[in-house]
Amino acid sequence: MKKQEIKRGDYNAFYPISELKLANVNRDRVLKHAENFKSKLNEFNWMMPIVISSRGDVIEGHHRIESAKLLLQKTIPAYIVDWIDTEIETKHLESIISLNNGNKPWNTLDYLKAYSTNFIDYKVVYDTYLKNSNNISVGNVVNLFFGKTTKHFKKGDAVIKNHKFSFYLVEKISNLVAKYGKTYIQAYCVREMIKIAFEKTYNDYKALDFLFKEYAKLAKTDHPAIASITRFRPLMELYLVEFNIKRNAKQN
Numbered sequence: 001m002k003k004q005e006i007k008r009g010d011y012n013a014f015y016p017i018s019e020l021k022l023a024n025v026n027r028d029r030v031l032k033h034a035e036n037f038k039s040k041l042n043e044f045n046w047m048m049p050i051v052i053s054s055r056g057d058v059i060e061g062h063h064r065i066e067s068a069k070l071l072l073q074k075t076i077p078a079y080i081v082d083w084i085d086t087e088i089e090t091k092h093l094e095s096i097i098s099l100n101n102g103n104k105p106w107n108t109l110d111y112l113k114a115y116s117t118n119f120i121d122y123k124v125v126y127d128t129y130l131k132n133s134n135n136i137s138v139g140n141v142v143n144l145f146f147g148k149t150t151k152h153f154k155k156g157d158a159v160i161k162n163h164k165f166s167f168y169l170v171e172k173i174s175n176l177v178a179k180y181g182k183t184y185i186q187a188y189c190v191r192e193m194i195k196i197a198f199e200k201t202y203n204d205y206k207a208l209d210f211l212f213k214e215y216a217k218l219a220k221t222d223h224p225a226i227a228s229i230t231r232f233r234p235l236m237e238l239y240l241v242e243f244n245i246k247r248n249a250k251q252n
Contacts, residue, residue, distance in 0.1 A: 007081070009080045011077070041068070046076075049076075049079045052081075053092075059095050097111075097114070108142055121146075124145070128167075183227075196237065196240070215236070
C-alpha cells in the first residue's frame with residue numbers, strides 16, 4: 001500500500017483577530033461557553049489554536065475567539081489550512097460540523113438552522129419551528145416534515161415529503177398544545193401521533209380530524225392515556241379502527 005502524504009497547514013501564533021471572518025453557517029455562539037473558555041485561558045493559557053482557511057474564514061474555534069475578545073486580546077494562535085474552499089458555504093459548513101462534533105456534538109436545531117441558509121426545505125422547516133417553538137419541539141417539527149431524523153438530515157439531504165400534509169399536522173398539534181398545554185399534550189405522545197399520521201392515515205384528513213378530536217377529549221377529561229407512552233398510541237389506533245369501521249358501514 002502506497003503511503004499517502006497527509007496535508008498540513010501553517011501555524012501563526014499571532015493571527016490578528018480583526019482579520020478573522022466568523023462563519024455565518026455556524027451554530028449560535030453562547031456567552032456561557034465563551035466565559036468557560038475565558039476561565040480556561042486565564043488558567044492554562046493558549047493550549048489549542050483555532051482553525052481557519054487561508055482567507056481568514058473561521059472553521060473551528062468561534063467560542064475561543066469570543067473568549068479572546070473578552071480578555072481584550074488583539075491576536076490569537078491560528079492553524080491555517082488552504083485545502084478547504086470556504087467560499088463555498090456547503091464545504092465550509094461540512095468542515096465546521098466535522099470539527100465541532102469532536103468537541104460538543106451538534107443537536108437537531110444546530111443542523112436545522114445551519115442548513116437553512118442554503119437549502120430551501122430546511123429553511124421552511126426552520127421557519128416553521130420558530131413560529132411554533134412554544135408548542136412543538138424541534139425534533140417533532142423535523143419529524144413532521146422530514147420523517148424520522150436520519151443521516152440524510154445531518155448531511156443536508158433531507159427533503160420535505162408533503163408540504164400540505166405537514167402544515168396541516170403542525171396546525172392541529174400547535175392548536176392542541178396552545179389550548180391544553182404541554183402537561184397534557186406531551187412531546188413523546190405527539191411523536192406517536194405523527195407516526196400514526198404518516199403510517200396509518202397518510203393524506204386521510206377526515207380520519208385525522210376525528211383522531212385529533214379524540215386527542216382533545218383525552219386532554220379535556222384528563223384521561224390516563226393522555227401522558228402514557230405505553231397507552232396513548234394503542235388507544236389512538238383503536239379509535240382509528242372504530243372510525244374506519246363506521247365509515248365503511250356508511251359507504252356500504
